[in-house]
Amino acid sequence: MYLQHFGLSEAPFALTPNTSFFLAMTPHVEALQVLQTALQTGEGFIKVTGEVGTGKTLLLRKLLNELPPPLRCAYLPNPCLSPSELRWALASELGLKYSANIDQQQLTSLIQQQLLALAAHGHAVVLILDEAQALPTDSLETLRLFTNLETETRKLLQVVLFGQPELDQRLASAELRQLRQRITFSYRLRPLDERETQTYLNHRLAVAGFKGAPMFGAAEARLLQRASRGIPRLLNILAHKALMLAFGAGDSRPSRSQLRAAIKDTEDATQGQWPLTWAGWLACGALLTSLVLWFGGVGQWGAGL
Ligand SMILES: Nc1ncnc2c1ncn2[C@@H]1O[C@H](COP(=O)(O)OP(=O)(O)OP(=O)(O)O)[C@@H](O)[C@H]1O
Ligand SMILES: [Mg+2]
Known part of the structure; x- marks a missing residue:
């Protein structure tokens, strides 16, 4: 597993309710x-x-x-x-x-x-x-x-x-x-909010022996909080999968795309609201621009008649 890669002494996101990982939120x-x-x-x-x-x-x-x-x-x-x-x-x-x-x-x-x-x-x-x-x-x-x-x-x-x-x-x-x-x-x-989610994820890593700077920033925590609806067990599952992906890629922390891949791979996670990828949005933008230009051209052509 990834323990050695991240300098951990135990699994940070095990699903067992272990009181040594308790965070007073x-x-x-x-x-x-x-x-x-x-x-x-x-x-x-x-x-x-x-x-x-x-x-x-x-x-x-x-x-x-x-x-x-x-x-x-x-x-x-x-x-x-x-x-x-x-x-x-x-x-x-x-x-x-x-x-x-x-x-x-x-x-x-x-x-x-x-x-x-x-x-x-x-x-x-x-x-x-x-x-x-x-x-x-x-x-x-x-x-x-x-x-x-x-x-x-x-x-x-x-x-x-x-x-x-x-x-x-x-x-x-x-x-x-x-x-x-x-x-x-x-x-x-109640479920955890974004700030609690960030503290929660970094706390579990610290208890598991992680010594580096906090691995999950505010943006990553926002992504995971939305996908997990602030449910700690789902957060554990998502964070574990994201660490596996980062380990597989030899990275020192999970990237946004690895977090998204973890979310996509988790049935109970809430998937993103946007039906289109960035490439999809770019294609839409290009299509819209050409339509505007085309209609503009037709308008000028009509006025010239
Ligand atoms: N305050 C907390 N600090 C650290 N870990 C937490 C905290 N709250 C929840 N967890 C972790 O979330 C996971 C789920 O917790 P737990 O099993 O207690 O949930 P549950 O409400 O009993 O779920 P179920 O309804 O399925 O029985 C466990 O890994 C637990 O350690
Ligand atoms: Mg229970």
């Missing part, structure tokens, strides 16, 4: 602040939504790393779980030992006892779910019932939902209105 900082405030106030449900690839899982991992010690965390990365699977998963996250023969009611009461025991030792539990848009409706309802448990001052179980915008659409339905009312804190991650 406004949307992500605001989301973390909302999460921390909501967790401190002890509210039942907290929600973070964002388009595919905007950084929800990365944010979640950042939150997991930064949870203050009195909060105990249970993390479910894949919430395609029925209500009973959800209870089993929660029980095992809470470190419960139980016989496989117990029924759902017994399991529920074991979970409640464990939450109460943890609360007695000063621990509130935070259940964090990624991809929450995939959680079945009856499982969401199961979660809501667990968050009914509370002390005088706070919930015994707080739930943080990370999900794509489809989660908001699901929560808008009448059958989930009770849960919707419990979500007192929420945040919607």
Whole structure:
């Protein structure tokens, strides 16, 4: 690969949400602040939504790393779980030992006892779910019932939902209105603007060990921001492809045409608005000029008659 060519110690644009590459940009900082405030106030449900690839899982991992010690965390990365699977998963996250023969009611009461025991030792539990848009409706309802448990001052179980915008659409339905009312804190991650895009790209390169002057200027960032619609995952894909092309050509940084080639090669990228290439525009200009000259000539010829 191109690591040696650019003097990098690791891949700068890998798709894994690796917290060592985290850049504290406004949307992500605001989301973390909302999460921390909501967790401190002890509210039942907290929600973070964002388009595919905007950084929800990365944010979640950042939150997991930064949870203050009195909060105990249970993390479910894949919430395609029925209500009973959800209870089993929660029980095992809470470190419960139980016989496989117990029924759902017994399991529920074991979970409640464990939450109460943890609360007695000063621990509130935070259940964090990624991809929450995939959680079945009856499982969401199961979660809501667990968050009914509370002390005088706070919930015994707080739930943080990370999900794509489809989660908001699901929560808008009448059958989930009770849960919707419990979500007192929420945040919607927005895509990156041009300036953030430039900082983001150069930041990832710097973390990966790049030592030269910033590789992406404002014009390159504008091009990539438009093509990616400011979605970090798409930016990673485009930047990676552009670096591959620059490496292949022996260049020290991707040129504009290499960036355009990367965009063209990426199905989900927004392609340029202009249907014509520069050569096309030149040909059009030449055609227009000759038409003007020709009509001018015809006009003079007509006047001479
Ligand atoms: N603030 C940031 N700093 C550094 N990298 C980021 C940041 N935000 C997003 N990324 C990167 O963008 C890519 C996509 O992020 P992530 O996987 O967290 O998105 P997602 O919102 O969870 O997507 P999906 O909806 O598909 O699950 C990852 O490589 C992640 O590291
Ligand atoms: Mg994710």
